[in-house]
Amino acid sequence: MSNTQPAESQPAVSSGPSLDLYAVALALLAALLVRFNLIPPIKW
């Protein structure tokens, strides 16, 4: 299919250290929001 491409050919999005830092920052921000009750309890 011409409009498809294997997703494994785009590792750059997920490999850089800066992306690691963004993931850590997002997780820590979420933890703080939960800690100070700024978002409702998260259900599963």
Added chain:
Amino acid sequence: MATAAIRSPKAASFGHRTIALIPGLLLLAAVGYAGKFIEQSINAYAKAHHTPFPDIEFVLWAIVIGLIIANTIGIPRIFAPGVATYEFWLKAGIVLLGSRFLLGDVLHLGGISLLLVAIALSLSLAFMHLLGRAFKLKPKLTSLLAIGSAICGVSAIIAAKPSIDADDEDASYAIAAILALGAISLFTFPLIGHALHLSDKAYGLWAGLAVDNTAEATAAGALYSDAAGKVAVLAKTTRNALIGFIVLAYAIYWSSRGQAQVIGNKAAFLWNKFPKFVLGFLLISLLATVGFFAKPQLASLANLSRWAFLLTFAGVGLRTNLRELGAQGWRPFAVGAIGEAFIALLTLGLVFGADHYLKL
């Protein structure tokens, strides 16, 4: 005002890139949620009709749905950027998972993992090089396969490729072999674990030590049980923490042979290759240990981690293109497969030993 209408190219490109992520993110959410929905529906049906039915985790459904989509209709280009974020969600999920560990447990299990990783690593690297020679693979392709199967799958290969000046073709061969083997591990590890009646901790440790890619190791653990998934992530995170040291060792080896650039500042190199999410995981675990979070808040963080993993597992299925993997030639795959079988057996033996002597 004229100035208000002018946007910098950087801001515009950031906006465009963010918007480009939306379709793929929605696809990840839809596939992951479909997996969760199927699990809940089957469980509700089995409960209502008093029918015994094995509890198949959403993890498996999400991966299978993703695999079917990717290998039948394919992933249209518009979805690709968003789907490729699945490892971002994996890392955010791992950091949040730190809330489910007391730091003492991390140090205990992490210490055992580190010991086992060190033993498994040295034996598996040596074995992979012997295999590469036996199958007459190019030395740098063998190095990439060894790094990928001994340490951390695709991330390790990507980290190592520029450091040892490997070809794009070698890297894509190694990545394809590691991805194919990771997909096989997903389905075989839980079956073997159940057949051997492994405890959650022993199985989780085994999956974390033996399955290559972090996403697949997390999924293989979660497919066994929630507790096994936790331990698998911890063991895999310990393995990931060593990525810089191994890549540095290979870079020094290849530069000493004049086939890669000399590494100047080794400390900076190590920091650059160190997976920062490991530090985030330890920080959240420390905060949970000192009582920074109340009990309901810990439950919320654990659930947030599950949601992040839901997107990850959908991405694992969606990015696995079986036709592409099959087209990579049999030799790298054979070396990877034999090496993986060796590593799986070796780590299984180590886990049995650790369970017996070190009390997991």
